[in-house]
Amino acid sequence: MDTSKLKTSTGFRYENAFENAVEKFPTLARISSAATFGIPGLALTKVDEGLCECMTPQGICVAGPYVLITAYCNINKYREELEKHATKGGNPSKLEAARNHKQHKSVIYVVDKESLEHIATVALPDCTHGGGISYDGTFVWVAKDNERKMSAVLFSELERVIHYGFGTVRYLSTVNVKCQASFTITYGDRMWVGNTFSRTTGTMVGFRVKNVLGIPRLVRDGEIEMPVLAQGAMLADIGDKTYLAISVSGGRVNPSTVYRYEVDMSKVEKGKVLKREDCRDLGTLQLPPMMEEITIDPETRAVYTQFESASSPYADVEGNPCKSIVDRVCVSTLEDWFPEV
Ligand SMILES: [Zn+2]
Numbered sequence: 001m002d003t004s005k006l007k008t009s010t011g012f013r014y015e016n017a018f019e020n021a022v023e024k025f026p027t028l029a030r031i032s033s034a035a036t037f038g039i040p041g042l043a044l045t046k047v048d049e050g051l052c053e054c055m056t057p058q059g060i061c062v063a064g065p066y067v068l069i070t071a072y073c074n075i076n077k078y079r080e081e082l083e084k085h086a087t088k089g090g091n092p093s094k095l096e097a098a099r100n101h102k103q104h105k106s107v108i109y110v111v112d113k114e115s116l117e118h119i120a121t122v123a124l125p126d127c128t129h130g131g132g133i134s135y136d137g138t139f140v141w142v143a144k145d146n147e148r149k150m151s152a153v154l155f156s157e158l159e160r161v162i163h164y165g166f167g168t169v170r171y172l173s174t175v176n177v178k179c180q181a182s183f184t185i186t187y188g189d190r191m192w193v194g195n196t197f198s199r200t201t202g203t204m205v206g207f208r209v210k211n212v213l214g215i216p217r218l219v220r221d222g223e224i225e226m227p228v229l230a231q232g233a234m235l236a237d238i239g240d241k242t243y244l245a246i247s248v249s250g251g252r253v254n255p256s257t258v259y260r261y262e263v264d265m266s267k268v269e270k271g272k273v274l275k276r277e278d279c280r281d282l283g284t285l286q287l288p289p290m291m292e293e294i295t296i297d298p299e300t301r302a303v304y305t306q307f308e309s310a311s312s313p314y315a316d317v318e319g320n321p322c323k324s325i326v327d328r329v330c331v332s333t334l335e336d337w338f339p340e341v
Pocket of ligand 1: 051055075102
């Protein structure tokens, strides 16, 4: 089979499943009120001249005219799921392919913010889990989870690769942030890094990004408490108040929970942790399982929400696929997240 013409897949992978998810979770309709677009590459991603059918999306952010989505080759999980069902028939051809599948580099899918069309798939230099991505105006930051590191890609270099259509970007710098680096966002003049755990409450650590002769340095400044298993967060203003939404996911069966607070940012100080009990609690929202990052475009104020449930290791398996699959990025206004304020 000639695979040279195969391209990164686009469009909706599981249309019916999404409609079922909307029926089950009315909030999903509200947070996709402005638009939706299929997460690229779920069925097939072209990377490094290879083809991957188990890329699993993680982070999302807006950088200039682009929506950027990180994903990693989740072949270990996919193979494990296929092996589990091999004795009951399973899917021998998929299993055979999975056994021969070498781990691909992680990628950034680039989507045009206006047309919502996929315009490039950019490879990262490594196979990082890439749990989050954020943009500070100069650098695109990739959160590297259990490596406890943040890697910076120069936006102008990323843009050159985007114009070319494909290729690999370098990390200009990789910083040991001494925290879990599970997700990342920007708000005001800080970059925030999720420092969250599966069994205990975590935090989100604030950093000032200092550009020292073109190389970013990170200076810790402030910390906000996070619930167990936080996968993403959004900080944004409505009027003169600041609001925080935190996405918490607990596997492929349980719904995701979004915790919402009004936060007094003047209480965020160096060397202190702002507790959630010191924020005004606005209650929770229920969304389908496996929610990942939430991000707001500082220019248009559109909010983008991402799920990982439509990736092959969680959706395209015989035994225990995710029950409420979301195959698309959901776009809404900030007010859709905080209708009561
Ligand atoms: Zn792969």
